[in-house]
Every structure is written in C-alpha cells, then in structure tokens.
Amino acid sequence: MKFTDGMWCLREGYTIDWMSNVERFAVEDDAVQLLLNKYQRHRGDTLNSSAISAEVTSPLEGVIGVKLVHWAGQLDNGPHFHLNSTKGHAKISSADGAVNYQSGLLNLNIKTSANDLEFVWSTDTQKKLTGHSVRSIGYVRDRTTDKTRWEDGLYIEHEGYMLAELDLGVNEKLYGLGERFGPFVKNGQSVDIWNEDGGTSSELAYKNIPFYLSSKRYGVFVRHAGKVSFELQSERTTRVNISVPGQELEYFVIYGSTPKEVLRRYTALTGQPSLVPSWSYNLWLTTSFTTNYDEQTVTGFLDGFRDRDIPLGVFHFDAFWMKSYQWCDLQFDEDYFPNATAYLKRLKDRGLRISVWLNSYIGQASRLFKEGKEKGYFIKRLDGSVWQWDLWQAGMAIIDFTNPEASEWFTNHLMRLMDMGVDSFKTDFAERIPFKNVKFHDGSDPVRMHNYYSLLYNKAVYEAMTRRVGKAKGLLFARSTAPGGQAYPVHWGGDCESTFEAMAESLRGGLSLMLSGYIFWASDIGGFEGTPPPALYKRWVQFGLLSSHSRLHGSGSYRVPWIYGEDCSEVLRDCVKRKISLTPYILQEALNGHRSGVPLMRAMFLEFPDDPNTYSIDTQYMFGSNLLVAPVFTEDGSVSFYVPRSSEDDTRGKWVSWFDYDKTYESGQWYHETHDFSSLPILIRPGTVTPVNRKLKTPQDDPLNGLEFIVCGEVEDAKVEVVDPEDVHEVIKIAEFASIQDGKNVRIVA
Incomplete structure (x- = not known):
C-alpha cells in the first residue's frame, strides 16, 4: 500500500510516525529488546508521540527476525503461521554505539547512538544484504476510514498500519511471493498478499506467500496471516516497503550462500515439503468441468488411450460426479453412476488411480447442509446464523475447519470415498472466504483467516488421506494455499485460457511459486478456458509432460488427444513415455527437494x-x-x-x-x-x-x-x-x- 506522494509529501489522510532513535535496549537470553522513538532533541520529545517496541530473535541459524509493535494491548486471536525453531545459536554483543546480533553467517547491526537509528543485515564478510536506513520504520495513522469521526475531537480513532522499508541494492532482483502470473521479476510491482479466485490472466493470485527471494542471496518472510502489502521498488525506488494493517509486524531475513540455501532455510522455518507417491507422476486425465459424462463416456476415453498405447495413470472425476446444486454432498450422482463402487473397482482393475473433485462449500440442496447447520459446522454471521451466498452453489455455506468436530465430520465422508476406491482429492477453491461480519468457531480474526483458511482445508484433507494410506502415498491437487502449504502437495495453477500466452503465464506462475518453498506444480494441459487449437494442444503436452505433475483438463471441452487429431495422440504418447522413462531421475530430484526445499522445476536464476x-x-x-x-x-x-x-x-x-x-x-x-x-x-x-x-x-x-x-x-x-x-x-x-x-x-x- 502506498502512503507517500513522491519523496517529500504524504498522501492526503495519512501521517507517519517515523522511528529515528533507540531510546534503550536490553539483552534477554537469545533476544534483543529495543524501544524505538522519534527524533529526540530534548526530553520533552518523549511526550505526546509514538514509540515502537522491537524484538530481535533467531529461530534458526542463518535467520534473524524482527518484531515491531506499536500498541501491545490489542486482542490477538490469531491465526499465526507455524515456525520451527531451535535455541542457542545466536551471539549478541554491543560496543561503540551499536548492538550486533549474529546467527550463523548472518549479522544484524543496529546503531544505538542518539538519533542514528539504522539496521544493517550483512554476511560474515560484512557485505550488506539489506537494512533499514533513514525513515524506514514507522506507524501510519489513517484518517480516511469510517472510524475517523472528527466530531470525536480529542478521542478521534485512527486505524493504522505498521510499515517497514527494506533497502535494495543496485541491480538487485526480487522473486517469489507465491504463484504470480505477471512479470517474473517482481521489481516495480505492487503486490497484496490476499488469496483471490482471479484466473491466471490477472494480478490476483490463488496462492499468495509473503516471502520474496533476492538475487543478493537472502529472502524475507513476513509472518502475518492477514493482508500484507509489498511495494517492490514501486513507491521508493531504493526499497521494498512492507505494510500490514494493525499494530504489529513481524518479518525474518533469511541468508544463504546460494538461492538454494535460502530456500532450504525458508522451508526448514515454515515446513518441509512433503513427497508424493510415484504413481502421481504418470499422466492424469479428467472428465473436464462442464462437459457431459457418464460411465459410457469415461470408459470410451479409457479404451481410446489403451487402443492408442498411451499410458494413463490417474482418472479424475470433476465437479459433476455429484448432482448439480448438491455440491458437496460427496455422493456419486446415481443417474450417471448407478453403482459407483463397482464402477470404481473396474477402473482400478485397469491399473488406474482415482481422483475426485471437491471443495469446502455445502450447497443448500445438499443432504449435508441441514446436518452441518444444526451442529454448527459452518462459518457464521455475527448473529449466529449461517453465512450463505449464491455465488457458486445456491445458498452455499462454508465448512469451519477451526471447529475440530466439523473437520472430522467432513473428512469422515472422505474416508468413505477412499473405502470406495478414491485415491486422491482435488481440493478446489477456498479463496472466496468471507472476512466481514462473520465469526469462526475458535474466535480467530476473520481477516487473518481469509488466507489461512486454505491451509486448514488442505491440511484436513491431506491428513485424512495419510491416516489411511501413509504419508508417502497421499496427495492432493490443490488450487489455493498459504505459507506452510508445501507440506500438503500437489498444487496446480488454476484457470488458464487456451492460448500460447496463457501457457507462458502459467509457467511464470509456477516458477514464482517454486521460488516460494513449493517443489511440485502442474498446469491444465491445453488450457482450462476455451478449446485449444491442435498446435497449442501439442506444445502444451510437451511442456506439461516435463512438469512435476501432468494433467489433461479443460472446462467445456474434453482433452482426449484424438479429438484434436491423431497426430496429437502420437505426440502425447511420446511425451508420456519419455516422462515415465525419467521416473528414476524424477524420484531422485523430488527426494532432494524434500530434503532441501529445492523444486523440481527451477527458474534459471535459482x-x-x-x-x-x-x-x-x-x-x-x-x-x-x-x-x-x-x-x-x-x-x-x-x-x-x-x-x-x-x-x-x-x-x-x-x-x-x-x-x-x-x-x-x-x-x-x-x-x-x-x-x-x-x-x-x-x-x-x-x-x-x-x-x-x-x-x-x-x-x-x-x-x-x-x-x-x-x-x-x-x-x-x-x-x-x-x-x-x-x-x-x-x-x-x-x-x-x-x-x-x-x-x-x-x-x-x-
């Protein structure tokens, strides 16, 4: 979010209390506590102005975090992203008007001389990575909100933001911030970390991760589950400006001798990427979304692959495996699949694995809606009624995964499907989560739950699967995520168009996500929206079969190759067989990624x-x-x-x-x-x-x-x-x- 109007002026309605001085500091165990305040001319300047408390810590070697707090009396209902941590590796010293905090090869030097506030992160060779220079830590007061009523006089309320600005060097490039489909290098962009269902041709993103990776061999992770705004050389051309609404901002600078080592430390901090079963690297085929399909249609597809000698490993039933208006009742539509259990067995006798589509929304026509309402399993409005809308399924409600009973209720139905033969779930949606005038079972802050919800959703489904089949054999096909979601793979790129441009933007998005701690990724081969021309279909097949995971999927048209010409079948057969022949290599690289956080598909820079x-x-x-x-x-x-x-x-x-x-x-x-x-x-x-x-x-x-x-x-x-x-x-x-x-x-x- 931008607060300034050029170098000299602020935008109308905003004021910033800049921190310029360390009033005092203390060392407590492995932490440094600092009290920061404005420029001090005399003792009277300590009155009638803001101060910010800062805490410096190191959860892991090579990682130094800073927590900035304006007012500490605010309620904190969470949620917070989990961090792994150890103790005993920090070294703290102070001399000559500075305090030095060292963690492994990463140093943070903080000037404590009067009115000389500066933070400098550097390596053991004293090479500067980033830092806070003049006017770069502040509290922003916002006089433009509904709370700001001038008639309140002395007691006027201001909603505010915490602001931290980190220095950039000459020719420094920035990457990551989740799966972003715009320019790959993030310099010059304004990025809000806020999950949205926006397709792949917009600045919106399904997978927002408040972590960026610098070409100078460091990364920055902002531990904040709500909206985080990044101005990446887009407000101050020498800085990354980070702002969050509220009174508190916590971030971590992560050092590595190589970008790969930065990713290793980032995933050690937020969660180790999980592995997926070997069968998942085979080709996936779906029914597509709004197409017509039944047992005869599906069987015809499978026979076509068999007759053309095209290997196929997974068959996916998209949304209309359930009756319309009843998503998600998690029941096969008996009009199209009269004996689903027997049919799934016949598919598995062909050597196929089975995947089915789902989301965490329950339409009012679903048999599960009444039960979920009576037992309090849905997100509620402030008056206790169920939050509903018609924007996907008529009268739909959303499962509240902060309620352990609701989570168990939902996953028990998934267990029933696994007993029928289902091997994997496509966990779609979870971006359109309400955050105004709603409440969650555990009292979590609804704004912070907006992004965090996808983590709970994927975690519940993934852990239900792994309880049944073991951790090495469970996987999802997920669209949304949040920090730590690399523990619940796989993720795919969402709704792309059937164009060469969309194929390219899909690759950009995947590479950005895989510079954000994720090691697996897929796209909809052929594009989701529209029908690909044969040339595009064949080129996307080539690309898709050299992705970590490979799925043929569309919206209103099928993606079986012979529809586009038998030469498409030949290209697909060759590409699938090449990928299968690479299985020993893929499994080795995936295991390395599990250990180190380095993805299968790597940007050239990495x-x-x-x-x-x-x-x-x-x-x-x-x-x-x-x-x-x-x-x-x-x-x-x-x-x-x-x-x-x-x-x-x-x-x-x-x-x-x-x-x-x-x-x-x-x-x-x-x-x-x-x-x-x-x-x-x-x-x-x-x-x-x-x-x-x-x-x-x-x-x-x-x-x-x-x-x-x-x-x-x-x-x-x-x-x-x-x-x-x-x-x-x-x-x-x-x-x-x-x-x-x-x-x-x-x-x-x-």
Missing part, C-alpha cells in the same frame, strides 16, 4: 545465480539439476533459449541435445531454433549423470530392471540415488561414478 543473464528468464527452466527445458510458445515451432554459464560446466564439456547426442551447445549463448512436434529444446547439462529406465511401463515398476545412466561430458565423483517407487523416502541403490573422461558427449552406462 540454478545459475552467478550468471546474470539468467536473472530475467521466465520462458525456460531446469527440470531437476540436469535437464534444461525450453517450451515452444509459437505455432510455427520457433523458440529462443539461453544456455547458462557456470564455472563448473565450462570444464566438463558442452550441453547436449536430448534427441541428438551429436548436437552440442556452448554455455553463455542464445540459440534460435525451429522444432516440429516431435521435439523441443531439452538439453543435458555437462558433467551430469541422469538415471533413466526405458523399460518402465508405469512409474511404480521396478527401477532396477532396465536402469541406465546418461553420462554427459566429463564426470568426477558423481552419485546417483535410485529411489524406491513403493516408498519414495527410501533409497534402494546408490550408483557412484568416480571419473569418466573419454571425450564423448554422452555415454549410456547400463
């Missing part, structure tokens, strides 16, 4: 932070550590891509085409190519060993029978972990490569 040419690239990515992927976003097949440079790669040989091992690429160069639908730019990184198995029919098959290693360039002391597809946390074989230096571009080692 993998090559020492190459400034990668900083703004958002039309290509690394699929794991070894493979560069440049999707084709044009009908004629033309594509431009950059081959990154690193000091290690330069000594290990050249990048090599996946399709032609004799075709090589120089690091640090741009290339322009034209591809037919049988290929796209997939490059193998020099000095790498990539495990593949071309004998696999499904991702669950034995990885050792037919296992091969693609060795690219010169290799020294490489190690490959072969992960058990039945337990994706376990390694069943370690292959070590001490030295391969035979001058070949690629060797296949069986």
Whole structure:
C-alpha cells in the first residue's frame, strides 16, 4: 500500500510516525529488546508521540527476525503461521554505539547512538544484504476510514498500519511471493498478499506467500496471516516497503550462500515439503468441468488411450460426479453412476488411480447442509446464523475447519470415498472466504483467516488421506494455499485460457511459486478456458509432460488427444513415455527437494545465480539439476533459449541435445531454433549423470530392471540415488561414478 506522494509529501489522510532513535535496549537470553522513538532533541520529545517496541530473535541459524509493535494491548486471536525453531545459536554483543546480533553467517547491526537509528543485515564478510536506513520504520495513522469521526475531537480513532522499508541494492532482483502470473521479476510491482479466485490472466493470485527471494542471496518472510502489502521498488525506488494493517509486524531475513540455501532455510522455518507417491507422476486425465459424462463416456476415453498405447495413470472425476446444486454432498450422482463402487473397482482393475473433485462449500440442496447447520459446522454471521451466498452453489455455506468436530465430520465422508476406491482429492477453491461480519468457531480474526483458511482445508484433507494410506502415498491437487502449504502437495495453477500466452503465464506462475518453498506444480494441459487449437494442444503436452505433475483438463471441452487429431495422440504418447522413462531421475530430484526445499522445476536464476543473464528468464527452466527445458510458445515451432554459464560446466564439456547426442551447445549463448512436434529444446547439462529406465511401463515398476545412466561430458565423483517407487523416502541403490573422461558427449552406462 502506498502512503507517500513522491519523496517529500504524504498522501492526503495519512501521517507517519517515523522511528529515528533507540531510546534503550536490553539483552534477554537469545533476544534483543529495543524501544524505538522519534527524533529526540530534548526530553520533552518523549511526550505526546509514538514509540515502537522491537524484538530481535533467531529461530534458526542463518535467520534473524524482527518484531515491531506499536500498541501491545490489542486482542490477538490469531491465526499465526507455524515456525520451527531451535535455541542457542545466536551471539549478541554491543560496543561503540551499536548492538550486533549474529546467527550463523548472518549479522544484524543496529546503531544505538542518539538519533542514528539504522539496521544493517550483512554476511560474515560484512557485505550488506539489506537494512533499514533513514525513515524506514514507522506507524501510519489513517484518517480516511469510517472510524475517523472528527466530531470525536480529542478521542478521534485512527486505524493504522505498521510499515517497514527494506533497502535494495543496485541491480538487485526480487522473486517469489507465491504463484504470480505477471512479470517474473517482481521489481516495480505492487503486490497484496490476499488469496483471490482471479484466473491466471490477472494480478490476483490463488496462492499468495509473503516471502520474496533476492538475487543478493537472502529472502524475507513476513509472518502475518492477514493482508500484507509489498511495494517492490514501486513507491521508493531504493526499497521494498512492507505494510500490514494493525499494530504489529513481524518479518525474518533469511541468508544463504546460494538461492538454494535460502530456500532450504525458508522451508526448514515454515515446513518441509512433503513427497508424493510415484504413481502421481504418470499422466492424469479428467472428465473436464462442464462437459457431459457418464460411465459410457469415461470408459470410451479409457479404451481410446489403451487402443492408442498411451499410458494413463490417474482418472479424475470433476465437479459433476455429484448432482448439480448438491455440491458437496460427496455422493456419486446415481443417474450417471448407478453403482459407483463397482464402477470404481473396474477402473482400478485397469491399473488406474482415482481422483475426485471437491471443495469446502455445502450447497443448500445438499443432504449435508441441514446436518452441518444444526451442529454448527459452518462459518457464521455475527448473529449466529449461517453465512450463505449464491455465488457458486445456491445458498452455499462454508465448512469451519477451526471447529475440530466439523473437520472430522467432513473428512469422515472422505474416508468413505477412499473405502470406495478414491485415491486422491482435488481440493478446489477456498479463496472466496468471507472476512466481514462473520465469526469462526475458535474466535480467530476473520481477516487473518481469509488466507489461512486454505491451509486448514488442505491440511484436513491431506491428513485424512495419510491416516489411511501413509504419508508417502497421499496427495492432493490443490488450487489455493498459504505459507506452510508445501507440506500438503500437489498444487496446480488454476484457470488458464487456451492460448500460447496463457501457457507462458502459467509457467511464470509456477516458477514464482517454486521460488516460494513449493517443489511440485502442474498446469491444465491445453488450457482450462476455451478449446485449444491442435498446435497449442501439442506444445502444451510437451511442456506439461516435463512438469512435476501432468494433467489433461479443460472446462467445456474434453482433452482426449484424438479429438484434436491423431497426430496429437502420437505426440502425447511420446511425451508420456519419455516422462515415465525419467521416473528414476524424477524420484531422485523430488527426494532432494524434500530434503532441501529445492523444486523440481527451477527458474534459471535459482540454478545459475552467478550468471546474470539468467536473472530475467521466465520462458525456460531446469527440470531437476540436469535437464534444461525450453517450451515452444509459437505455432510455427520457433523458440529462443539461453544456455547458462557456470564455472563448473565450462570444464566438463558442452550441453547436449536430448534427441541428438551429436548436437552440442556452448554455455553463455542464445540459440534460435525451429522444432516440429516431435521435439523441443531439452538439453543435458555437462558433467551430469541422469538415471533413466526405458523399460518402465508405469512409474511404480521396478527401477532396477532396465536402469541406465546418461553420462554427459566429463564426470568426477558423481552419485546417483535410485529411489524406491513403493516408498519414495527410501533409497534402494546408490550408483557412484568416480571419473569418466573419454571425450564423448554422452555415454549410456547400463
């Protein structure tokens, strides 16, 4: 939120109490307590003005947090994002008008000399990362609200904001803030952390994460469940301005020697990403949303895939598996599926896993509405009545997951579906959560619950699944999330249009989310809104089958390939089989992501932070550590891509085409190519060993029978972990490569 009008003036209706001085400070255990106030000319300046209490802590090594409080007497009903923490790693000292707080290699130096307030975060080499310089910590008084009645005179009420402004350096680039579909580099943008159902072609986002990652090897996480406003060089061109309504702001600066280490520390702080079962990496097919389907239609789709030898792993029933107006009664529509249990068994006999759509809304026509109302399981208005509207399902109510009984009631119905054979749930919606004139069962602040709700929703469904099948075998397909949601995978990109531009914006959104602590992501292959032309369908298939998860899904039209031409079936078959052959590699990279917070699909900047040419690239990515992927976003097949440079790669040989091992690429160069639908730019990184198995029919098959290693360039002391597809946390074989230096571009080692 912007409060200023240029450098010298404030916007009409706002005043800011800037902190300029440390009045006093004290060290208490691993924390520093400070009292900040305005510029002090004499003792009279301590009167009739604001002060801000600041607390400096370190929950984990390499992470330093600051909590700023204006008035401490406010009610705090939560919720708050969970933080993992340890003690005993902070070192505190004071001398020469400053207090120094050190956590690992991260230092925070706070000037305590009179009227010289400054915070500086730096590395152990004293290289400045960011900080608070002059006029950068303040309390904003807002005289424009309904509460501000001038006739109240001396007792006039002001609603206010906490404001913290963090310095930016020359050429510093910012990333993340959740799944954002606009410009990939966030400099110059105004971003509000507030979940909305806005599609992929707007500034609104389903997945808002108040965490940004800097090219200077640090990140900032704002621990606030309500709306957080970021002005990223969009108000002050040398700063990121962070504001929240209310009296308190808490944020953490997270250091890493590389961007990957920043993500490792961020996920250690907010929650380790969970793994997903191996079968989920296979192709998913849905009924699409508003299409007509019944047993005969679904069976026809499945027969078409079988007859064309296109592997298929998961079949998803979208919303109309239930009767209209009765979402979500969690009952198969008997008019279309007269014996759902028997039908699901027939599908599973084909080797398929089953997914069904749901959300946390209960339409008034649902058989569950009356029971939920009587037992108090829904979000309520202040008078105790059920909050309802017609904007999705007629008269719908929303389950209140702060009520443990309501959560258990809902998940018991999911258990019944799992008993019928359902393996996964698409947890749709949860962005349009009311925050005015409502109350939650546990008394939580409704504004803070707006974003946080999606976390409770996904957590309830995910934990219900994992109670039944174990943590290594449960997964969702979720649209909304909040910090910590990486523990409840997978997430997909929401409602995109069927255009090349929407395909590109989907990739931008996914890369941004995966710079925010998430390691898995998918898009609707072919686009959700509209019907893709054949060229777009085939290009999105290529991209979608080189995403962590791959789902064919649309709104009013089916996504089975032969509708678009049999050549589309050929492209899909080749892409699915290629992905299945990469299962050993995908499982290894996913396990690494679980350990480190590094995603499967990586922005080029994340993998090559020492190459400034990668900083703004958002039309290509690394699929794991070894493979560069440049999707084709044009009908004629033309594509431009950059081959990154690193000091290690330069000594290990050249990048090599996946399709032609004799075709090589120089690091640090741009290339322009034209591809037919049988290929796209997939490059193998020099000095790498990539495990593949071309004998696999499904991702669950034995990885050792037919296992091969693609060795690219010169290799020294490489190690490959072969992960058990039945337990994706376990390694069943370690292959070590001490030295391969035979001058070949690629060797296949069986």
